[in-house]
Amino acid sequence: MALRHLSVKALLFFGLCQVGRRGFASAPEVREAPKKIAIIGGGIGGTAAAFFLRQEFGPAVKIEVFEAGTVGGRLATENIGGYEYETGGSIIHPLNLHMKHFLDRLGLSPRADVSSKLAIFDGKELTFEESDWFIVNFIRMLWRYGFNFIRMHMWVEGILDKFMRIYQYQQFGYSFSSVEKLLHAMGGDGFLTLVNQTLEEAMLAEGFSQVFLNDVVTPVTRVNYGQSVRINGFVGAIALAGADSGLWAVDGGNKMVCSGLLYHSKAELVPARVTAISMKMRPSKTGSAANFYEVNYVGESGAAHSTYDIVVVATPLHQGMSDINFSGFSPPIPTHFPGRYHQTVATLVHGLLNVSYLGTTEKPERFFVSDVLTLDNKASEIHSLSSLNPVKIPKGYSPSPASQHKVWKIFSSQPLSQKNLQQIFLSWDSVSEKRWLAYPSYSPPHRRTPPFILHDRLYYLNAVEWAASAMEMSAISARNLALLAHHRWYEQTAKINQEDLHTRLKGEL
Numbered sequence: 001m002a003l004r005h006l007s008v009k010a011l012l013f014f015g016l017c018q019v020g021r022r023g024f025a026s027a028p029e030v031r032e033a034p035k036k037i038a039i040i041g042g043g044i045g046g047t048a049a050a051f052f053l054r055q056e057f058g059p060a061v062k063i064e065v066f067e068a069g070t071v072g073g074r075l076a077t078e079n080i081g082g083y084e085y086e087t088g089g090s091i092i093h094p095l096n097l098h099m100k101h102f103l104d105r106l107g108l109s110p111r112a113d114v115s116s117k118l119a120i121f122d123g124k125e126l127t128f129e130e131s132d133w134f135i136v137n138f139i140r141m142l143w144r145y146g147f148n149f150i151r152m153h154m155w156v157e158g159i160l161d162k163f164m165r166i167y168q169y170q171q172f173g174y175s176f177s178s179v180e181k182l183l184h185a186m187g188g189d190g191f192l193t194l195v196n197q198t199l200e201e202a203m204l205a206e207g208f209s210q211v212f213l214n215d216v217v218t219p220v221t222r223v224n225y226g227q228s229v230r231i232n233g234f235v236g237a238i239a240l241a242g243a244d245s246g247l248w249a250v251d252g253g254n255k256m257v258c259s260g261l262l263y264h265s266k267a268e269l270v271p272a273r274v275t276a277i278s279m280k281m282r283p284s285k286t287g288s289a290a291n292f293y294e295v296n297y298v299g300e301s302g303a304a305h306s307t308y309d310i311v312v313v314a315t316p317l318h319q320g321m322s323d324i325n326f327s328g329f330s331p332p333i334p335t336h337f338p339g340r341y342h343q344t345v346a347t348l349v350h351g352l353l354n355v356s357y358l359g360t361t362e363k364p365e366r367f368f369v370s371d372v373l374t375l376d377n378k379a380s381e382i383h384s385l386s387s388l389n390p391v392k393i394p395k396g397y398s399p400s401p402a403s404q405h406k407v408w409k410i411f412s413s414q415p416l417s418q419k420n421l422q423q424i425f426l427s428w429d430s431v432s433e434k435r436w437l438a439y440p441s442y443s444p445p446h447r448r449t450p451p452f453i454l455h456d457r458l459y460y461l462n463a464v465e466w467a468a469s470a471m472e473m474s475a476i477s478a479r480n481l482a483l484l485a486h487h488r489w490y491e492q493t494a495k496i497n498q499e500d501l502h503t504r505l506k507g508e509l
Helices: 002-017 044-057 097-106 134-145 148-163 165-171 179-195 199-205 210-225 233-241 255-264 418-424 461-466 471-489 501-505
Strands: 036-040 062-066 077-080 083-086 118-121 126-129 268-270 272-283 289-299 302-308 310-313 325-327 341-353 371-374 384-387 406-412 425-440 453-455 458-460
Touching: 036 044, 036 289, 036 302, 044 062, 044 097, 044 255, 044 310, 044 461, 044 471, 062 272, 077 341, 077 425, 083 406, 097 255, 097 471, 118 210, 134 148, 134 210, 148 165, 148 179, 148 210, 148 233, 165 179, 165 471, 165 501, 179 233, 179 461, 199 210, 199 233, 210 233, 210 371, 210 384, 272 302, 289 310, 310 461, 310 471, 341 418, 418 425, 425 461, 458 461, 458 471, 461 471
Parallel strands: 036 062, 036 310, 062 268, 118 371, 272 325, 310 458
Antiparallel strands: 077 083, 118 126, 272 289, 289 302, 341 406, 341 425, 371 384, 384 406, 453 458
């Protein structure tokens, strides 16, 4: 059974690599193609949208990407001592087929693998420290938690198997008009239930113990989403998948995917902040009125505006993330949707770790733990502590022990005080802090998920984050919206919101 799954996944990946300009989308009806498309946001979602929209609409359409900051968005690096280190999104799952496809098309490669060891910290001492021997780790987990650990991997694998259906649908050109319909196509009512219950509720219902959730699952959700097991079950499963083996990153930094996609799409970068989007009307050649969108923005040269046939908003429309005013729409489009984004502070410290802070008696020169996760209690002021490797691994590089100065990344909900730093480190050369509104604050049930379609040809890519926030989720949403925009432009309704696709297509690969 496992071999069959692997072969299907391999075929899907090779199919994605062979997708042409229009992929498997049906040939368009006779209608004039759009002349201009605007994408607001130059992160992984916006640049992937540019890539896929170019595939769908061909070389003639002009695509402009608005980005007020740095291309890459929440994928970013920091230079410390002449080396670049990841400060934003850092890991990619081996089954993230879009990200794999991007690397193949852009000529990028995975970063060289570096060995790592994990430990769990309760605020006073290490409750678990990974051994170099697999069998030792297995016996420890079996002794403490029975078969919970094995069953967790099986549970996540079952969810991933259903998740993989989205690649098959997109390979054949199918799209979905809402997050709920996309999730239902992948996993039916089960996925919709997961989104509207907590991870804790979902796993307790599957028979996992509360002790296992507290000791093992919670540290994983804290490092990946800065939140407890009370996040929604779907994003919780994504977090647990992020604890799998085979995780990888891009050689030179994950943000290179964004700049590569932007270049490959031949989109024009507009370094400006979008302030407003309004709907306008103008006469068409047939004499009837045609709608278009006016995008107002502020750049280095001051305020300006341009008009577009299609607009994709690829930045979160939430408080603290953007302030785009929508005017002339009926029903009105809110500047901010309900919900808030969770603050995670990433602090990069080049220093000497105080191993006694972790309650270990191990000598620093023998302490090689690279990732320290934490339990959800008042004694843990940090979410995680990890030693970082450069985004480009130097030749002959090997992990160093805690007795040497190196770069550590600390995730916390609040900025670290001088006292915090003095507790964690014996000394340091530099401290760099980045405050991210990195992902939504997940408090299910979230029954007011923003729509993909804000207006006739105005789309919202980041709506998908309220199911789960990840690089691959943004790429999936980008592909979905490119297909959706194409089908709606050419009125190909047979490719939108089709039910029972899994049953209909499973015999075609």
